Amino acid sequence: MAQPLLSVSGVETYYGKIVALRGVDVEVNPGEIVTLIGANGAGKSTLMMTICGSPQARTGRILYDGTDITRMPTHEIMRLGIAQSPEGRRIFPRMTVLENLQMGAQLVAPEHFDSDLKRIYELFPRLKERASQRGGTLSGGEQQMLAIARALMGRPKLLLLDEPSLGLAPLIVKQIFEVIRELNKSEGLTVFLVEQNAFHALKLAHRAYVMVNGRITMSGTGAELLKRPEVRAAYLEGGAH
Amino acid sequence: MASDTTVPSASEMKPAGAQALREARSDAGGPPVKRYTLRDTLIDAVGAALLTGVLGFFFLALRTEIAPGGLDITTRWVLWFTAVAIVFVGRLLLNLFVFRTERPITRRLRRSSGGKVAVRPGWVSRAIAIALFAIAAFLPFLIMAIFPGQQRQLIDLSILILTYVMLGWGLNIVVGLAGLLDLGYVAFYAVGAYSFALLSTHFEFIGFWTALPLAGMLAAFWGLALGFPVLRLRGDYLAIVTLAFGEIIRVVLLNWYEVTGGPNGISGVPKPTFFGYEFTRGEDGASALLGLEYSTIHRFIYLYYIIFLLALLTNFVTMRLRKLPVGRAWEALREDEIACRSLGINTTNTKLTAFSIGAMFGGFAGSFFATRQGFISPESFTFLESAIILAIVVLGGLGSQIGVVVASVVMIGGIELLRNVGFLGNLLPGFDPVQYRMLIFGLAMVAIMVWKPRGLVTTRTPSAVLKEQKKIGADMVSQGEGH
Numbered sequence: 001m002a003q004p005l006l007s008v009s010g011v012e013t014y015y016g017k018i019v020a021l022r023g024v025d026v027e028v029n030p031g032e033i034v035t036l037i038g039a040n041g042a043g044k045s046t047l048m049m050t051i052c053g054s055p056q057a058r059t060g061r062i063l064y065d066g067t068d069i070t071r072m073p074t075h076e077i078m079r080l081g082i083a084q085s086p087e088g089r090r091i092f093p094r095m096t097v098l099e100n101l102q103m104g105a106q107l108v109a110p111e112h113f114d115s116d117l118k119r120i121y122e123l124f125p126r127l128k129e130r131a132s133q134r135g136g137t138l139s140g141g142e143q144q145m146l147a148i149a150r151a152l153m154g155r156p157k158l159l160l161l162d163e164p165s166l167g168l169a170p171l172i173v174k175q176i177f178e179v180i181r182e183l184n185k186s187e188g189l190t191v192f193l194v195e196q197n198a199f200h201a202l203k204l205a206h207r208a209y210v211m212v213n214g215r216i217t218m219s220g221t222g223a224e225l226l227k228r229p230e231v232r233a234a235y236l237e238g239g240a241h
Numbered sequence: 242m243a244s245d246t247t248v249p250s251a252s253e254m255k256p257a258g259a260q261a262l263r264e265a266r267s268d269a270g271g272p273p274v275k276r277y278t279l280r281d282t283l284i285d286a287v288g289a290a291l292l293t294g295v296l297g298f299f300f301l302a303l304r305t306e307i308a309p310g311g312l313d314i315t316t317r318w319v320l321w322f323t324a325v326a327i328v329f330v331g332r333l334l335l336n337l338f339v340f341r342t343e344r345p346i347t348r349r350l351r352r353s354s355g356g357k358v359a360v361r362p363g364w365v366s367r368a369i370a371i372a373l374f375a376i377a378a379f380l381p382f383l384i385m386a387i388f389p390g391q392q393r394q395l396i397d398l399s400i401l402i403l404t405y406v407m408l409g410w411g412l413n414i415v416v417g418l419a420g421l422l423d424l425g426y427v428a429f430y431a432v433g434a435y436s437f438a439l440l441s442t443h444f445e446f447i448g449f450w451t452a453l454p455l456a457g458m459l460a461a462f463w464g465l466a467l468g469f470p471v472l473r474l475r476g477d478y479l480a481i482v483t484l485a486f487g488e489i490i491r492v493v494l495l496n497w498y499e500v501t502g503g504p505n506g507i508s509g510v511p512k513p514t515f516f517g518y519e520f521t522r523g524e525d526g527a528s529a530l531l532g533l534e535y536s537t538i539h540r541f542i543y544l545y546y547i548i549f550l551l552a553l554l555t556n557f558v559t560m561r562l563r564k565l566p567v568g569r570a571w572e573a574l575r576e577d578e579i580a581c582r583s584l585g586i587n588t589t590n591t592k593l594t595a596f597s598i599g600a601m602f603g604g605f606a607g608s609f610f611a612t613r614q615g616f617i618s619p620e621s622f623t624f625l626e627s628a629i630i631l632a633i634v635v636l637g638g639l640g641s642q643i644g645v646v647v648a649s650v651v652m653i654g655g656i657e658l659l660r661n662v663g664f665l666g667n668l669l670p671g672f673d674p675v676q677y678r679m680l681i682f683g684l685a686m687v688a689i690m691v692w693k694p695r696g697l698v699t700t701r702t703p704s705a706v707l708k709e710q711k712k713i714g715a716d717m718v719s720q721g722e723g724h
Contacts, residue, residue: 052582052583054582073587074582074583075582075585075586075587075588076585078582078583078584078585079585083583083584084583086579086580086583090577090579090580090583091577091580092572092573092576092577092580093576093577094572094576094701095569095572095573095576095703096703098703099569099572099703099704102569103569103570103573103581103584104584106566106569106570106584106585106586107584107585132703150584151583151584154584154585
C-alpha cells in the first residue's frame with residue numbers, strides 16, 4: 001500500500017510525571033476511516049491531542065504526509081491540512097454560525113469560501129437555517145454539526161474527530177456518522193475517529209484500533225473487531241443500539 | 242425538519258414561552274392574581290406612614306439635649322414630618338408601579354432594556370446615531386451657545402470624557418475583543434505621555450503632531466515587550482502580571498529622577514499647533530490666522546476636535562479590524578483558545594497584535610493627555626486610572642463600542658456631576674453629599690452591575706451577515722461562558 005497519510009510510531013506522552021500513552025503505533029492510510037475505541041481514560045483523546053501537538057510526545061515520531069510533525073507547534077500542524085473537531089465541540093458560543101464557519105476557513109484562500117459554504121449547507125441543511133444564530137444557542141447535535149462543518153471549512157486532507165457522538169441522541173449520532181461516511185465516499189476524505197460509541201464507530205470504520213491503558217491492544221478491520229468476543233464483552237454489551 | 246418552516250428567532254421565542262407559561266399557570270388555578278383598587282393602595286401607604294410616625298417619633302421628632310439643670314427636650318417636627326411624607330409617597334409610588342400592579346414597571350424596564358432587543362426600524366436607530374454623532378461633532382459650539390458662562394469647564398469636561406472614551410476603546414480591543422484581562426493599561430497611557438513630553442522637551446523640532454505617531458509606536462513596542470513573556474498566562478494570572486507591569490512603569494517613572502524628573506514630573510510640554518501656528522494672542526497666532534478675535538476658548542475647542550478625531554480613528558480602526566481575519570480571531574480567542582489553535586490560529590501572535598494595537602491607542606491618548614495638561618507626573622498614572630478605564634469597558638459591556646461611550650459619559654460625567662450636588666445637603670442637615678461622592682458613585686456602579694450584569698450595551702452585532710443585520714441579545718448565552 002502507499003505511504004500512510006498519518007503514522008504514529010512509538011509515541012509516549014506524559015502529563016507531568018503521569019504516563020498517558022505508552023508506545024502507541026497507529027497508521028491511517030489515505031481515503032480510510034480509522035477509528036480508535038477504548039474506555040474512559042484509556043488515552044484516546046490524549047493521542048488525538050498529541051497528534052495536534054498539545055501536549056507534545058516525549059518519545060516516538062508522528063509523520064503526516066511524509067513530514068515529521070512531532071515537535072511542531074499546534075497551529076503549524078493544523079495548517080498542513082489536518083482539521084480537528086475537538087472533544088466537547090468547542091464552538092464559539094457568542095459568534096454566529098456563519099462566523100464560526102468563517103473562522104474555520106481562516107487559512108483557506110477566500111475564493112473557495114462561497115462554494116465551500118454551499119457544500120457545507122448541503123451536508124448540514126440545519127446550519128443554513130441557523131446561519132445568523134449564535135453558536136451557543138444551538139442544540140447539542142447542531143453544535144456538533146457546526147464543529148464538524150467548521151473543521152471541514154479548512155479543506156482538510158485528514159479530519160480528526162474526537163467523540164462526535166458525545167451526549168447526543170442516537171438519531172443525531174446516526175445522522176452525523178452518515179455524513180462522515182458520505183464525505184469519505186464522495187470526496188475521499190481521510191478520517192481518524194476517536195469514539196466511545198464502539199458499535200457505530202466499528203460499523204463505520206474501515207479499520208479500527210482498541211486502546212487500553214495507553215496501549216493499543218487490538219487492531220483489525222471494523223467488521224473483524226465487531227465479531228471479537230473480547231471487544232463485544234468490553235465495549236458493546238448493552239451498548240448496541 | 243422541512244427547510245421551508247420558518248424558525249422563530251431565539252429572541253422571539255423566549256418571551257412567548259414565558260407568556261404561555263404565565264397563561265398556563267393562571268389557567269391551572271395557580272396563585273390567583275389579586276386586583277388592587279386605589280383605595281387599598283392608599284390605605285397601605287397611610288399605614289406605612291403611620292408606622293414611620295410611631296417608630297420615628299422618639300428618634301426624629303424629639304431630641305434631648307443636656308441643658309443647664311438637666312435635660313432639655315427639643316422638638317423637630319419638620320424632620321419628623323418629612324420622614325413620614327417620604328415614606329408615604331415612596332410607598333404609594335412603589336405600590337402603584339411595582340408591588341400592587343399587574344404590570345410592574347420593573348418588569349417593563351427589564352423588557353425594554355435587557356434581554357429582548359427592541360425591534361426598532363433600521364432608519365430610527367440610524368437617525369438616532371446620526372443625531373448623536375452630530376451633537377458630538379458640534380458639542381463645543383452647542384456648549385458655547387447654551388452655557389456661555391461655563392463654557393470652559395464644560396468643554397474641558399467633554400475633552401476629559403472623550404479621552405476616556407478613547408482609552409476605553411483602546412482597552413476594549415484587549416479586554417472586550419481578545420478577552421485578555423489587562424489591569425495595567427495605564428502603563429501604555431504613561432508611556433505615550435512621557436514619550437511625547439521627553440521628546441518635545443529634548444528636541445526643539447518635535448511638536449505634538451510629530452510626536453504622536455512616535456508615542457504610539459513606543460507604546461505599541463512596550464505592549465509587545467510586555468506581551469512576549471506574559472501572554473502564555475491566562476485569566477487571573479495575566480491580570481496580576483499586567484497589574485504589576487503598570488506599577489513597575491509608574492515606580493520607574495517616579496525613581497528615574499535624571500530622566501523623568503521623578504515626582505516633580507515634566508512641565509512645559511508644548512501645546513498642539515495648528516499647521517505650525519500656536520493658539521496665542523497676537524498676529525502669528527492661529528486665531529489671527531483663522532481671522533478670529535483671540536479668545537482662550539479657541540485652544541479648548543481645538544483640543545476637543547483633536548481628541549474627537551483621535552477617538553474616531555480608534556473606533557474606525559477597531560470596527561475595520563473586527564471584520565478582518567485578525568479581528569475575528571481576537572473574538573474567537575476570547576471565546577475558546579483551544580478551538581482557535583485547532584483551527585490553525587497562532588494564538589500568541591493574535592494576542593500580541595491585540596495587546597500592541599490596544600497599547601498604541603493608549604499611547605496616542607497619553608500624548609494627548611500630556612499636551613492638554615502641559616505637565617505630567619507619575620501621579621496621573623496610578624492603578625486607579627487603570628481601574629476606571631477597565632470599569633468603563635466592563636460597565637459599557639465588553640466588546641461594545643457604543644457602550645464605552647455611554648459608560649464614559651456616565652462615569653466621568655457622573656463623578657464631575659456629583660461635585661455639584663451640594664444643594665442636596667439643604668434637605669438633610671449635616672449631610673454633605675459631595676463628601677460621599679465616591680460612595681454614591683460606587684453604589685451606582687454596583688446598581689448597574691445588578692441591573693445589567695453584562696454591561697449597559699450587551700448586544701453584539703455579528704461581523705458577517707447573510708442578508709439582514711440582526712442584533713442578538715446577550716442573555717441567550719449564559720454568563721461567563723467561553724472564558
